[in-house]
Amino acid sequence: MLYAIVIGIITATVAPLLHRTMGRFVVIPMALLPLLLFIYFCTFMPEVVGGHAVTQQHVWVPEVGINLQFRLDGLSLIFALLITFFGTLVMYYASGYLDGDPLLGNFYLYLTLFMTAMLGLVMSDNIFSLFIFWELTSISSYLLIGYKQAEKDSRVSAWQALLVTGLGGLALLGGLILLSISAGSYTFSGLLTQRADVLQHAFYVPAVVLTLIGCFTKSAQFPFHFWLPNAMAAPTPVSAYLHSVTMVKAGIYLIARLSPVLAGPDIWHYTLMTVGGITATLGAVLALQHTDLKAILAYTTISALGLMVTMIGIGTDPAMKAMLVFMTAHALYKGTLFLVTGCIDHCTGTRELSKLYRLGSHMKYSGLAASLAALSMAGVIPFIGFIGKELLYEASLSSYVLLAVTMLSGITFVAVAIVFGYRVFWRKGEDKTQLQHHAGFPLYFPPLVLAIGGLALGLLVHLVPTPLLQQGMRAILANPNAELKLSLWHGFTPVLGLSVLTLLLGYAVYKSLTVLHYRASTLKPLYRYGPNTLYHMMFEGFLHHAKAFILWLQDGYLRNYVMYIMFFFCGLLYFILWRDTPGIDFTNRIYQLHEIRLYELVVFFLVIAALIFLLGTRSRLTSIVVMGLVGYSAALFYILFGAPDVAATQLLIETLTVVIFVLLLHKLPAFTYLSHQFQKYKFIAISALFGILMTYVMLLVQQQAMSTSELKEYFGKTSYLEAHGRNIVNVILVDFRGLDTLGEITVLAVAALGIFSLLRLNPERGGKQ
Structure with missing residues (x-):
């Protein structure tokens, strides 16, 4: 597993060089890497499905307990397969989306580095190595979001994502350190064995608060959700990979990983259910107010992430089962819709819903992919999305509030699915939107594969996903006997009735979208007091006061x-x-x-x-x-x-x-x-x-x-015999501390060069000294 990380970093480093030498064919090695890694991780499936975790350890800084310790169980293997499978398709998709871009080599560098960091994150068993990979995902995502560096929106959005997730990372580090102190272990497996000590320790509450802040910032939970829609300024391959499948799921992964250690006290469950429920509701409501396709997908992603956090907060076996299945289904259909949206933007030059009509006649394969993904998003049988939706309802039946939140999100998903799967491509009655150019194979093949994958997993639910998802469920619950049985049909049950009702209400909301978009303008004054506005106020205030402080402190004298x-x-x-x-x-x-x-x-x-x-x-x-x-x-x-x-x-x-x-x-x-x-x-x-x-x-x-003093005696005895000097002070400076002296000489030399440079500036008479 270490070699997978090392190879990923090396490949990322040489990506610009490969682009200069291979041109457009650089996609071959860049897409081949995640494909080979996907095959490599598939070789672990028999062992993991059999109930065994694969572990590896490499000594790094043993004096302080920092080692590269990797653990591949059901949960981490699910994420590793998603990361590499989507990575292969996105790498190939980017070759068509950014065809002719002179900075394509840099893009592959950032994307490969991010993929490697995500793999390191989900496989890490040591909390310090996990934190390093966690921060590396923030840095690489900053570079990807700000890829269009000439555009102000990209730079501002990249800064925002980096600051929000970076500050959350610092909180996470504090929480993980408190957990390690509570348990006396630096590994997640060690934390699990010391669960009783962690729950009874005085550090439990601050550790939970700090850890959840870090996870909430990464997974765009309220009130930190605002950075995700703004990050849509990134190229579509970035949005599809980072913001629907991988990066935003990192917070979900860590919450799920820590659930068997921290679950039990009310603060854990009620915090997750409250924050997740608010996030799911807010994301659903905001998604219905936008007409930009990427913005709609961003807010529905926020709503879906809120549902996942809510399920972990419920903490029951059905809830964990629902979270895993829904997470898999969401990755497939949301990744598809993001890629289709990028294809639409690339071929038409717009993502505005009011300007897109009957694209299916020009973009048949993209329309087919969007329709299949939309059916899964809406929860229509026999797609994997249908199974995920029924499991969500089953897990929410214990509370009317949770059931209402789940249904509101489901209704929004249905309305959005109809927009993408029908209105944009197939609805008749309007003039066709003219294309600037037709979609090439790299633009429509990856989303088509993902869309078919959502259908295949639904049809083959007994054979393909169930054994692996069961091991993931057992890892979250820390119960080796937990059973996961998935089926497309459970008969005429109340859950099926709720599913059908969601489809009907979702269609009604879709028919009312024009009115909702018109009414949304009346809500804009409320957004002046939202988290996004507060962030910009704080950021501008910080810059203003920092400038004033620097001008006062560094006055030139x-x-x-x-x-x-x-x-x-x-x-x-x-x-x-x-x-x-x-x-x-x-x-x-x-x-x-x-x-x-x-x-x-x-x-x-x-x-x-x-x-x-x-x-x-x-x-x-x-x-x-x-x-x-x-x-x-x-x-x-x-x-x-x-x-x-x-x-x-x-x-x-x-x-x-x-x-x-x-x-x-x-x-x-x-x-x-x-x-x-x-x-x-x-x-x-x-x-x-x-x-x-x-x-x-x-x-x-x-x-x-x-x-x-031992040093005094040592220097007195050895200065003349070993260093051949009678002046002990000089001997210490020249021989015993020679490197220190060399460093001081280097500092003086650098200072002399600086002074020489300043003298060459020729300041005007009367200037400051």
Whole structure:
């Protein structure tokens, strides 16, 4: 399984190079990769269907428990097969949709990287590796949504998706860490064995809240649903793959994966049912108000995701069975309709419902695919969608509220299905929409395969999906004995009556769509207070205040930058000293003042006088000379206290500094004076605070000095014998800490290059310094 991830990353990396060398034929290796991976994962079906999980482990960072641990059970295998199967078709579809695009190689890079990240996510058993793949899906989806980087809508939508899912990812990381602390394990299988400890731990509630926030942002649950419709600015292959089949299902997958660990307390079930129910209802209502085909599909996707979360929240065997079957059916028919919508947009130049009529005469295969997918979406026998709809109703019978939510979504699905499967392609009475060009094989073949797949799974429900879905159900319920029996016909039951009623009401809603679209305009003022508007207000406010803060903080004056650094450093140092450090006995220090010699006092007062004179001077040349005097005085102190080597270094540095400043004096901008005395005293106060704190630290170090140290003894014994140097300080810097010294030299070299570049800018006279 690790090799599948590595091969995917390598293929993604070389995709632009393959495009430059192979041209349009780059689709061959790019579509072949997910196809081979699909075949590879199919080889695990006998073992997984037999009730065994395939596990692999590769050591990564064992010191902190971070390993690449993969686990392939029924749930993860279902997702892996969906990811690779849809990946194959979408890769091929993209070759026709983006034919002639000079950035097609980049598109394949992003899409392959996303597919690989999704595979890593669903197979990961270690929470840290899952989080890495989770964030990689956010990054790669950002690149895919913003693929049309020249368009503002694409850039804004990409930023929105990245920020919402990225912030949710941080919350998820916190929740997973709390869960690992509660269970004492970093793996999902380990969490399951310690379920009792997790449920009783004080971290349970915050862990659930943080984890669900991360999952809700990824799966577009209320109030984080707004990013998904905006992400429709991406090319249609992205919408079909990410936003109906894979990325938005990542949150569903993780909730289902954690359900056997976290299910039980009311906070888990009621939160999922409430949020999922609101999302399903909101998505259904909003879908009926739009006329853009991709927007309609986006909101029905939100409604479907809400139903899946609701089913997991119910938590019963019928609910989990309904979630899995409905998720599979939704992936097939929604992926088909997205691809058909892309084909319509590509061939006609529009996605507006009011401009599309009788396309079936020009696009027979696309119309056939749309009709088959629409029948599955509406829940018509013998499609897999019919089975999923009946299971949803069966799981919702325990609550009138849940039943109403499920029926509202079902009615909306029927109305939307009639729009796609009949009105756009086959309804008579209007003039045909003229095509700009006919759909090629790559544009109609992938959706046709998916649509036929929805029919085939319904007809062969006993043979193909049931054994694997049963193992997925057992993984969610953590019950190896759970049974899943699927059938197209259960007789004349109340569930069948609800299904027929949904079809009738859905048709009535379809006939009323014109009125609904007209009435929807009256609801637009309400959207000014929705989550999407709130996001943009917060984002714009953040940018405005960030700009104001930066303009205040980075005002172009070096002295202010130094002041901020010193003030912050002093604040941290004061906090550490106040919290952890014992006080200093100043009694002995006062007596030591009698030991000060006259020449030491002379040098001390010379420095003080120089500093006072420096504060009052208005000449840059005088300031340089006085600062040199302070440096030379410091060198005298080093000599007096027995550090001639340090003194020599200080003398050289001060001499070079003075000489360089004098040589460059005429190149510097005009001297800027402090306009207020308050500013001068402000800098004096900061300088005094820094000096006092550093003096206190030095006294504290002397008071707490270690009489013996292993390092002191080691350096004393080995400096001359191994490094052949008598000056221990120099030996430490050059030999024992040679890499550190090399790094410091590199930093100085980079700083010198930066200074040289600044000097070449030739600032105007009177500019800021």
